[in-house]
Amino acid sequence: MFSKIITRPGTAVSNKTGSWRSGKKPKFLHKNCTGCRSCFLLCPEGCVYGSKKSYDTNYDFCKGCGICVAVCPVKDIEMVEE
Amino acid sequence: MKQFLEGAVAIARTVSLCRPGVVAAYPITPQTHIVEELANLVESKKLNAEFINVESEHSAASCVLGASATGVRVYSSTSSQGLLLMTEVLFNIAGMRLPVVMCCVNRAVSAPINIWNDQQDIITVRDAGIILLFAENIQEACDLHIQAYKIAEDKNIMLPLIVNIDGYILSHGYEPVEFPSQELVDKFLPKYEPEYKLDVENPMTLGPLQGPEYYLESRYAIQDTMENEVMNKIEKVADEFTKTFGRKSFGFVEEYKLEDAETVFVAMGSICGTIKEAVDELRGSGEKVGVLRLITYRPFPKKILFDSLKKAKKVNVIEKAVSLGSNGILYTELTSLFYSRCVEENLPKFSGYVVGLGGRDVSKEEIIDIYKKNKDVEIEFLNIKKENLGSYI
Amino acid sequence: MINEKNINEGSLLTSGHTACAGCGQSLAAKLVIDASGKNTIVANNTGCLEVFSTGYPNSSWKVPFIHSLFENAAAVATGIESALTHLGKNEQINLIAQAGDGGFADIGLQAFSGLWERGQNVLTICYDNEAYMNTGIQRSGLTPLGTATTTSPGGNLKYKKNLVEIALAHNCVYVATASVHLPLDIQRKVKKAHSLKGAKFLHILCPCPLGWRSDTSKSIEIAKLSVETGLWPLLEYENGVLTNVRKLKSLSPVEEYLKLQGRFKHLFNSENGKKIIEEYKKIVERNVKKYNLLEETK
Numbered sequence: 001m002f003s004k005i006i007t008r009p010g011t012a013v014s015n016k017t018g019s020w021r022s023g024k025k026p027k028f029l030h031k032n033c034t035g036c037r038s039c040f041l042l043c044p045e046g047c048v049y050g051s052k053k054s055y056d057t058n059y060d061f062c063k064g065c066g067i068c069v070a071v072c073p074v075k076d077i078e079m080v081e082e
Numbered sequence: 083m084k085q086f087l088e089g090a091v092a093i094a095r096t097v098s099l100c101r102p103g104v105v106a107a108y109p110i111t112p113q114t115h116i117v118e119e120l121a122n123l124v125e126s127k128k129l130n131a132e133f134i135n136v137e138s139e140h141s142a143a144s145c146v147l148g149a150s151a152t153g154v155r156v157y158s159s160t161s162s163q164g165l166l167l168m169t170e171v172l173f174n175i176a177g178m179r180l181p182v183v184m185c186c187v188n189r190a191v192s193a194p195i196n197i198w199n200d201q202q203d204i205i206t207v208r209d210a211g212i213i214l215l216f217a218e219n220i221q222e223a224c225d226l227h228i229q230a231y232k233i234a235e236d237k238n239i240m241l242p243l244i245v246n247i248d249g250y251i252l253s254h255g256y257e258p259v260e261f262p263s264q265e266l267v268d269k270f271l272p273k274y275e276p277e278y279k280l281d282v283e284n285p286m287t288l289g290p291l292q293g294p295e296y297y298l299e300s301r302y303a304i305q306d307t308m309e310n311e312v313m314n315k316i317e318k319v320a321d322e323f324t325k326t327f328g329r330k331s332f333g334f335v336e337e338y339k340l341e342d343a344e345t346v347f348v349a350m351g352s353i354c355g356t357i358k359e360a361v362d363e364l365r366g367s368g369e370k371v372g373v374l375r376l377i378t379y380r381p382f383p384k385k386i387l388f389d390s391l392k393k394a395k396k397v398n399v400i401e402k403a404v405s406l407g408s409n410g411i412l413y414t415e416l417t418s419l420f421y422s423r424c425v426e427e428n429l430p431k432f433s434g435y436v437v438g439l440g441g442r443d444v445s446k447e448e449i450i451d452i453y454k455k456n457k458d459v460e461i462e463f464l465n466i467k468k469e470n471l472g473s474y475i
Numbered sequence: 476m477i478n479e480k481n482i483n484e485g486s487l488l489t490s491g492h493t494a495c496a497g498c499g500q501s502l503a504a505k506l507v508i509d510a511s512g513k514n515t516i517v518a519n520n521t522g523c524l525e526v527f528s529t530g531y532p533n534s535s536w537k538v539p540f541i542h543s544l545f546e547n548a549a550a551v552a553t554g555i556e557s558a559l560t561h562l563g564k565n566e567q568i569n570l571i572a573q574a575g576d577g578g579f580a581d582i583g584l585q586a587f588s589g590l591w592e593r594g595q596n597v598l599t600i601c602y603d604n605e606a607y608m609n610t611g612i613q614r615s616g617l618t619p620l621g622t623a624t625t626t627s628p629g630g631n632l633k634y635k636k637n638l639v640e641i642a643l644a645h646n647c648v649y650v651a652t653a654s655v656h657l658p659l660d661i662q663r664k665v666k667k668a669h670s671l672k673g674a675k676f677l678h679i680l681c682p683c684p685l686g687w688r689s690d691t692s693k694s695i696e697i698a699k700l701s702v703e704t705g706l707w708p709l710l711e712y713e714n715g716v717l718t719n720v721r722k723l724k725s726l727s728p729v730e731e732y733l734k735l736q737g738r739f740k741h742l743f744n745s746e747n748g749k750k751i752i753e754e755y756k757k758i759v760e761r762n763v764k765k766y767n768l769l770e771e772t773k
Contacts, residue, residue: 001311002238003303005178006278007287007534012491015533020496041658042695044494044502046486061490065497065684066692103561104554132557137589141550144543144586148518148554151541154561156554174543280539280555282514282568287534289542296531 017045021064027080028056039068039077084258089220089247090115092259093159093185096224098129099267100231102157102183104149106134106142110164111197112249113187117159139164143171143182150180151288153279155231158182161249162189162203169207175242176211176304178289181234181274182242183227188351188402189249190440198441199249200402201351205411211304213243213312214380216350218336220257223247225331226377228267229319235274238311241304246379248352248402250441262327270326308381316378334383336375337390339365343372345453346391346430348416349400350376353437353444357400360449371453382415388423391416394430398452402438409461410434433457437464487513492535494527497691499655499681499698500575500602501527506655507571507600507679510662511669513538515569516559518552520578521545523609524602548572549586552597565596569669573600576617577607580636591645591674598668598675601638604683612686620758621751623738624686630741630751634758638678643715648673650712654680656698657709660721664711671713680707688737700732705759708766722770726763729755 028039035053047061048068057068069077085092094116105124107117123129132149136142139160146156160168165186175182186204190196204214213233217223226245234243247253278286292300320333338358340346347357354375364371374390376383391397399413408414413434420429435452438444448464487508494501504524508515516539519525525542528535543551552572559565572590574583579601587599606624607613614624614631617638621630642650649668653661661679668675680701682694689697701707702721706729709721729752733739742748763769 001303001306002179002240003300004278005288005290005292005300005531007290007529007532009285009287009534009537010489011533012528012535013489015491015493017491017493041506042502042655044496044498044505044694045490045492046488046505047490058490063496064691065694066690067497067695070692071695104557106554130561132561134553134557134593136550136553137585137592140547141553141586141589144547144550145554145557147543147547148541148551149558149561150554151551152516152555152558152562154558170544171547178543280516280541282516282539285513285537285539287529287536287540287542290529290531290534291526292531 016060017063018060021062021082023082024079025059025062025064025082026057026066026068026077029076029078030054031076032074033076034074036073038071038073042067042071084260086256086258088115089223089252089255089257091119092220092224093227093247094119094123095261096227097157098123099262099264100228100271101155102131103154104132104134104146104156106136106145106156106158108136108139108142108160108164110139110161112189112253113159113161113185115253116185116187120157139168140171143168143175146182147171147175147178147180150182151178151280153274153276153281155274156182157184159185159187161187162191165203166191166206169210172207172212172242173210177300179240180242181240183230183234184242184244185227186244186246187249187253188246196440199251200439200441201246202403202439204244204246205403208380208411211241211308212380213241214246214378215243216246216377216379217252218352218354218375220252220255221259223252224259225323225327225329228262228270229323229331231271232319233312233315236311236315237277239307239315240276241307241312246351251352260329266326270322312381313383332377334378334386335390336377338373338375340372340374340390342370343394344370345396345398346372346374346394347398347400347449348374348376348391348412350379350412351402353400353402356444356446357449360446360453363446364450364453369453376412384419387416388419391430396456397430397432399432399434400437400449401435404436404439404461410436413461431458433459434461435464436461485509487537488528489535489537491533492528493530494523495685495691497684497694499683499694500524500604502655503602503661503679503681506658506661507665508538510665511569511571514567515571516555517541517571517573518543518548518555520548520574520583521609522575522578523604524573524575526609545578546582547586548574548578549583549590549599553590553593553595556595556597570597571600572597573602575608576601576603576605577615580616580638588645591642591647591676594646594673596672596674598665598677600677600679602679602681604681604686606686608683608686620754621739621742621748623741638676639710642676643712645674646715647676648714649675651676652678652680652708652710654698654702654707654709655682656695656702660709686738688740689735693735697732697735700727700735703727704729704732705762705768706732706755708762708768710766717766720766720768723768724770726759726769729759
């Protein structure tokens with residue numbers, strides 16, 4: 001038989017990598033966000049979302065790497081216990 | 083109308099009639115004349131194709147892989163070292179179910195380096211899942227190329243196919259060749275329209291990573307296709323070819339004077355011409371001998387081979403390859419085929435002869451000699467020159 | 476309300492891939508494909524990126540994507556480009572042939588060299604995490620001096636190959652380097668490259684927390700330091716002429732870059748290590764001189 005060895009686009013979203021986190025997660029404080037979008041642009045998972053001066057992360061996919069916390073110029077994101 | 087042409091040129095012109103869109107070229111003796119003629123045909127606008135000079139055979143095969151995955155008919159040709167270099171790509175093409183058609187101009191493999199004919203190169207990649215056909219003469223080589231695209235591109239098959247011709251003998255030899263008209267080839271070969279391809283309108287991922295939960299079934303699928311769809315299609319296409327082009331195409335095997343033969347010679351490729359001459363001479367003296375010429379090597383036409391050979395008393399397997407450390411490969415496959423179907427008594431005895439490696443000439447007299455000596459041997463190298471053995475330099 | 480649609484609407488490399496947390500390469504790949512747009516076909520060598528984004532039966536890619544072998548993405552892209560030309564579709568579609576440092580500069584260099592020489596209309600990208608990371612951190616031709624990898628545990632004795640010079644020697648129409656701490660710069664360079672006809676090369680340095688033995692949260696800081704120490708100059712060449720250098724106000728000391736990474740730990744506690752750090756300073760001096768990295772003070 002012909003076996004199609006292809007995968008469909010974007011199906012990886014069924015893999016919830018949020019389960020990788022071990023104990024800590026980023027919390028978006030929404031206090032003094034300047035809208036620089038560093039968190040949005042630099043998240044390796046692409047799970048930070050939002051617009052203007054309000055951003056958050058999709059905990060279904062967030063692996064807890066902490067980059068968003070490290071790059072926020074006004075420290076508006078903190079790593080907290082789960 | 084027939085034209086008297088060099089084999090490579092005839093093949094290139096036939097391929098041109100099949101309208102490939104991308105041709106990848108890398109030189110290696112003795113296939114180079116094929117790609118050179120294709121270059122001429124593209125340059126003179128007789129063939130509308132992209133002609134890519136790649137930097138190695140590995141890239142030639144990869145290039146046709148990419149083009150085939152994008153939904154375009156492709157072609158390339160190679161020999162010997164080039165074929166071995168592209169081996170992993172060939173496995174990849176088969177595994178990705180892409181209908182790449184190529185020609186392998188069979189040549190000996192290094193070391194020692196030797197540019198003359200034997201079939202060791204293609205036999206070494208027999209496990210890859212590629213459909214393998216062997217031509218006896220130039221006309222058949224051309225005819226098999228036309229059939230190749232039809233077989234490979236079938237939606238339920240989608241496997242690569244390699245047409246094999248003996249280096250120098252068929253690539254550089256001259257024969258009168260009949261070319262069909264472009265209209266007839268266009269009628270015979272439908273447009274290549276794959277269901278799964280690289281297309282921005284319908285994106286998909288090709289070549290994924292498959293773990294132990296999935297890989298087995300992907301490989302089983304190729305075996306299943308080979309044993310079912312490919313076997314059916316080769317027969318069907320050979321019949322269609324015979325009807326459309328008015329020239330007999332045999333499909334799996336050619337049976338030559340086999341009806342009452344007590345001894346049968348089995349071989350692939352142009353050497354069958356020599357063996358047929360030997361058989362004619364022996365028949366002239368009343369010997370009951372025939373030739374079974376194997377055209378389709380993969381899939382291995384098990385039932386047909388068994389049925390054709392089971393009545394013989396003796397089978398001499400003549401092959402231009404060897405599995406060093408074991409026996410001849412065709413010999414091994416045929417004997418295991420008979421052993422596994424060992425339900426009848428009086429099965430033929432098999433002898434295996436390794437001949438013609440590195441282009442060593444095989445004469446009609448040597449074939450007659452094999453018949454007359456009637457040895458029972460697992461493996462014998464024909465015509466070893468004792469003076470070349472040991473440290474003779 | 477969070478739903479998958481509004482999270483990943485924009486990105487052509489979706490979440491759900493299995494890259495390590497903090498992976499510089501996954502960030503770079505996402506930035507590249509989003510800048511390229513949906514009319515893009517990607518050919519990718521075997522490596523981290525391909526493995527973490529295409530595990531059957533899922534795929535993170537929302538553009539046509541093909542993976543063949545370790546060393547042949549450039550040749551596969553050659554075939555794709557030829558096929559698109561034959562179909563008359565070449566103009567509207569961006570082509571990318573990408574690989575890691577091992578797949579690009581070592582085993583795949585032949586195919587990329589062939590593609591560059593033929594001047595095919597493909598953007599070739601090297602995601603450089605400076606070792607064979609997918610197979611467990613082995614040394615490659617782009618592993619820098621003194622680095623500890625599993626196959627150079629005492630420290631790599633050789634310098635990185637200079638892919639930029641190699642690309643320039645092939646007359647690529649556009650050659651550039653980039654760093655993941657400047658995402659908009661990567662995207663600008665990708666868009667610029669796609670707008671030019673011919674062979675293009677983009678070399679992106681990708682910090683790898685696992686292989687570089689660094690904190691996952693520090694990937695961006697490390698990338699920033701690679702540039703600000705002068706070790707990874709950000710350059711753009713068009714038709715062989717250097718048209719843009721990202722100048723620095725001042726140089727950060729190389730030690731700041733090195734000490735964030737466990738793969739350089741051994742340099743700080745031996746005589747030989749000290750010599751290698753001095754070599755790094757010499758590399759910086761050469762870069763400063765060659766590319767005029769420092770801004771002129773008025």
